[in-house]
Amino acid sequence: MTSEKTISSEPGPPSEGKTRTNSTFIRVFRYSLLRLVSMMVTVTIGVYLTILIANMGGYVDIIMRNEIRDNTTQSILANPNYRSLSPEAKGDLIQTKIATEINRLGLNQPFAVRSMRYLKNALTLNLGRAINMKSDQGSKEVRLILLERLPATLLLTGSSELILFFGSVFIALSLSRKYGSFWDKVTIALSPTSAAPSWFYGIFFILIFAAILRILPFGGLVDSPSPDNSLDYGLSVLKHLILPASSVIVSAIFISIYNWRTFFLIYSSEDYVEMAKAKGLTTRDIERRYILRPTLPTIITNFALLAITLWTGFIITERVFLWPGLGITLFRAINFYDTPVIVGSTIIYAYLLAITVFLLDFVYALVDPRVKVGSGGGGSQ
């Protein structure tokens, strides 16, 4: 979806002024509507596929039915209140209870019908109730289960990705000006280190800072028992954040700097940059007005797509550091065959992605005068 910009960033004919405002509005409206519909179709298909996979095409039902049968039978046989009942009465009671439970979970409908209901609920963000999982507060609402873990995930993904993004863009910008320098070569030499994922650096960091030096914790969110006052609590969380966040940053920083640097270098060899240099503008002005400005659409795209990935969390990094975020919740949900939680997490990601990609088209038009929404003639505003 990112390369939508290549389609819409074709330089269109120059704006023809206010006389065309009305047709511009219609064009933008039509384009937006088409985009929205195609996004919606995409999201629907994606979510339905997830529902199918998360239910194994209905096989999870059999597992759930068996579980219900086992649990109900056991709870009735173990309940002393029912001990006086005759075996037949007990059997009847078990059958009714199983039927109620299956009915409650909607398992009596065929899978095709049920999957459509799941789809409708997911698309209307009616996330429903989890099958087995509970939030720490004891609620079975998928919304609450996910919301409860959101702060921890946003803290980790947000802090690490923001540092990573802005750090690498600014370092790359300054490297691109003095390319061939010592630090430039160091960055190039180190960029293959990004072949390894963040959890991989995580185990090295745990080894060095937690196991050998014993200055930082092995994992978790706060000390146990957690500190009473909020200042100590915050400090404790920060201490636990250092290792996972730095493993995310270290795993990607060099390739990220390298990519941005190459990107900026290509733009800084444009004729208009040479012209600006010849005019004797300061490097600061050249950077800001002649390099950053034309590259802004790409920077914004990358930032927006990065912002969406913040939502998903890092499943493996969270697991290695025992970080109680959404990634670990999703992993646990899969192990519990808890379809509502899996689908809930997917639908939110899908919506965020669709909305972001949709909005990006308009943002391009705002920051880059060459871009026209809908790729026809006329301005977008």
Add this chain to the structure above:
Amino acid sequence: MTALKNSIRDLLRYPSAILGSVILLFLLAVSVYALVTIPYSEAVRLWRGGEEVWYQNPKYAAPAWFNIFYSKKKPVSFSVRTTDGSMSKATTPSSDPEISTVDITYSFDYAYEGVPQELMIYFTSQFKDKFSFVSVSWITPDGRTIRIADMAVDHSLTFRFSQDQKLQKRLKTEDVMQAIFMDPESSTQADLKGQYQLVINGTTFEKDATIDAEFVLHGELFGAAGTDKYRRDLLLPLLYGTPIALAFGLLAALGTSLLTMVIAAAGTWYGGWVDELIQRITEVNLVLPFLAILIMVGTFYSRSIWLMLGVTILLSIFSGSIKSYRSIFIQSKESSYIEAARAYGASSSRIIFSYLIPRMIPLLIPALVSAVPSFVFLEASLAVLGLGDPVLPTWGKVINDAFADGALYQGRYYWVLEPAILLMITGFGFAMLGFALDRIFNPRLRDI
């Protein structure tokens, strides 16, 4: 041919390419060695084996070469047996043809600090009715002889020094290892260094009866790679993980990049609804949570590495790169040589496979090589999530086992570091080579 030569010459100009190629050749050599020396079924059997396969090894032993770094040398495990001649055995017939004596001796230098975890003798004996008989004694470096045990040997018998109650009683201590390795005269608790000797005197009471013995010392260190919680020699997964990692990485990268390219080419060539469909599938694929689907497939269906490979390829085909290939194909579709091919009546498939795709190979090769590490690490990532192939010894599984057992917390760093370093070497090897290839095949990057 000259083009190939030129590319190789270009490649040699980059130190990273040379280093990367050396690493890859080394990994290939290890893979070939592993596959030749350990057949697939044997590797699976050993990896899945329990005590019956790995009884000779201590638990949680670090590699033997760790002693280089220790000022106080730790005991290194070993095992010797009469069946392969590593322990000497002499059979002498007596005047009675039914009776013969078997003398088994083994001397070894013990120059380590501390005592071993355990000493064991595994006897096997062949006879019809009459049990063989052995007496075991232990000669310390200062010349003392300690009587260890006298016993009848069944067809097989395991004798553990520490757990033998008679021996404990005789030595008047529960700590047999201390008693047989310590200097009784010394006031300090130092063990006696020097040559120890194990002497087994056996007697058989039948004509063709035999006694064989295997002597095992469980120390703190073991072999070239150490052992894990289940006494398994880590050398096995380290060696055998190499071909698996390479196969997974290469197949996934090859499958993904080739299929992506073919689909992108077909989409641009046919245009219309085919192109539209491919673009829509790509968008749907972006919405799907890649890792979550892999985890679901692993949890719900099967954890076989080949199924995972298939799903990985399937989910990676319709990625963002299909769009960048597409934009290049759109340009080359209008080229005059395509026009010429059309003019002589070439079929669509001929144009796609003989004209469109070959032009892209320079772009494909660096992308392919650079994609390998991410797939190698993906396999390890799945294993770390507990979704590794249940039967295959892989690097990721070793890391997962170590993590599950709290290896870092307990200070058993070798357990995590060995597979991790191999993973790192593999990743960097491919990444460095891919990096250099990228610069060679994309001249635009060369000056930058």
